Amino acid sequence: xxxxxxxxxxxxxxxxxxxxxxxxxxxxxxxxxxxxxxxxxxxxxxxxxxxxxxxxxxxxxxxxxxxxxxxxxxxxxxxxxxxxxxxxxxxxxxxxxxxxxxxxxxxxxxxxxxxxxxxxxxxxxxxxxxxxxxxxxxxxxxxxxxxxxxxxxxxxxxxxxxxxxxxxxxxxxxxxxxxxxxxxxxxxxxxxxxxxxxxxxxxxxxxxxxxxxxxxxxxxxxxxxxxxxxxxxxxxxxxxxxxxxxxxxxxxxxxxxxxxxxxxxxxxxxxxxxxxxxxxxxxxxxxxxxxxxxxxxxxxxxxxxxxxxxxxxxxxxxxxxxxxxxxxxxxxxxx
Numbered sequence: 001x002x003x004x005x006x007x008x009x010x011x012x013x014x015x016x017x018x019x020x021x022x023x024x025x026x027x028x029x030x031x032x033x034x035x036x037x038x039x040x041x042x043x044x045x046x047x048x049x050x051x052x053x054x055x056x057x058x059x060x061x062x063x064x065x066x067x068x069x070x071x072x073x074x075x076x077x078x079x080x081x082x083x084x085x086x087x088x089x090x091x092x093x094x095x096x097x098x099x100x101x102x103x104x105x106x107x108x109x110x111x112x113x114x115x116x117x118x119x120x121x122x123x124x125x126x127x128x129x130x131x132x133x134x135x136x137x138x139x140x141x142x143x144x145x146x147x148x149x150x151x152x153x154x155x156x157x158x159x160x161x162x163x164x165x166x167x168x169x170x171x172x173x174x175x176x177x178x179x180x181x182x183x184x185x186x187x188x189x190x191x192x193x194x195x196x197x198x199x200x201x202x203x204x205x206x207x208x209x210x211x212x213x214x215x216x217x218x219x220x221x222x223x224x225x226x227x228x229x230x231x232x233x234x235x236x237x238x239x240x241x242x243x244x245x246x247x248x249x250x251x252x253x254x255x256x257x258x259x260x261x262x263x264x265x266x267x268x269x270x271x272x273x274x275x276x277x278x279x280x281x282x283x284x285x286x287x288x289x290x291x292x293x294x295x296x297x298x299x300x301x302x303x304x305x306x307x308x309x310x311x312x313x314x315x316x317x318x319x320x321x322x323x324x325x326x327x328x329x330x331x332x333x334x335x
Contacts, residue, residue, distance in 0.1 A: 001297065002029040003327055006073040008045055012080050014073035015322055017267040017297055018065060032066045033335045045077045052242040056215055064213040064239045071240025072271045079317035087312055090245065090278035095312045097276050099285045099304045100126035102262060109141050113148045125308040126154040126284065133162030139174045146178045158184035165194050169201060176204040182230060185210060195227040205229035210261050213237040216246040223254055234261035235271045248279045257281045262288040266298045270313060270320045273302060277312045285310045299323050
């Protein structure tokens with residue numbers, strides 16, 4: 001993990017986290033310092049659109065993660081300067097939203113059943129299955145979970161790009177018959193032709209476009225080819241709050257939802273939550289399990305209440321208290 005700090009001459013500092021629990025930080029922080037910092041020094045931090053447009057010209061080669069961190073920190077500055085949370089700065093639509101639990105790939109069918117039942121008992125209103133990507137086993141997992149939680153409980157299915165077309169049809173028809181709410185990423189992330197065929201064959205809503213790590217313009221062929229029912233993305237891999245807000249509004253013009261993906265770390269999830277509070281066309285906040293393993297680096301992390309809801313941050317900027325004691329204790333180097 002890296003803590004990105006953008007300092008201003010009015011003593012307002014914007015923060016972002018760069019990295020996640022699944023991978024090392026690598027060269028990402030170094031790229032911010034070497035490639036992007038020289039073009040930021042002396043600029044007005046409130047010129048977010050101009051800065052994002054300039055940075056996104058460098059977006060080839062997987063730099064969306066770095067651009068995202070810069071953009072999130074700039075939004076944090078803007079909220080603090082205006083003394084309001086980011087969602088208010090964008091124009092709030094709501095103050096709370098339902099969460100859904102998003103499973104890890106578990107070791108047995110019973111493990112999925114137990115997890116789904118436990119979450120239902122705690123008040124969570126929806127559960128998404130990440131399966132092993134073995135079609136027959138995946139269907140069996142879905143059957144057992146559906147039987148356990150009942151027909152009226154909301155279930156989603158995310159194949160993580162794990163199937164070929166025939167397997168995607170086979171599994172898709174099964175989860176469709178079981179009343180799953182959406183069918184996410186069954187085919188490789190660049191197979192627009194396959195998704196067009198899949199969408200014409202199945203009636204269950206298709207949710208794609210979470211990958212690759214690209215900006216708003218990459219969604220255009222998916223929309224124009226009617227290859228997906230929902231657009232997907234998050235502030236980390238899609239270039240920040242600025243980029244995701246553009247995409248959400250684009251989706252709205254086509255009467256499509258922009259379902260926001262887990263952000264990979266606690267501060268990204270806070271940025272995601274601000275975005276969701278400022279748009280109408282997102283139904284859920286995603287919580288990747290195990291929940292505790294995804295929380296690090298901030299004191300007042302996002303919690304799901306007994307009704308399965310998460311609530312809007314109300315403090316200025318991102319509204320999160322950085323855990324500097326933890327960060328300083330675990331600091332490896334500073335750039």
